[in-house]
Amino acid sequence: MIRERRSAGYRRASAAHHAVALVAATLLSPWLALPFAGYLARAVALPGRGVKVPVVGAVEIAGSAALLLTLLLVF
Structure with missing residues (x-):
């Protein structure tokens, strides 16, 4: 979302990567979905929208916190 923000190929690859990760996470635990x-929604919605770097960082921190909280509650 920062370095390759103008690359359509990178955006498609990122969305595909996150879709595969979603399937794998769902197979491990439905809560990880x-x-x-x-x-996946972030990978599809944010790139190419001119989002400022600090906002991207805040979204990344929120995503990391969500995953940590999910892991702590589920496992």
Whole structure:
């Protein structure tokens, strides 16, 4: 979302990567599907929208916190 923000190929690859990660996470635990669905939505919605770097960082921190909270509650 920062370095390759103008690359359509990178955006498609990122969305595909996050879709595969969502499937893998769901197979491990349905609860893991929640944060990974958010990651997929982020990978599809944010790139190419001119989002400022601090906002991208805040979204990344929120995603990391969501995953940590999910892992602590589920496992």
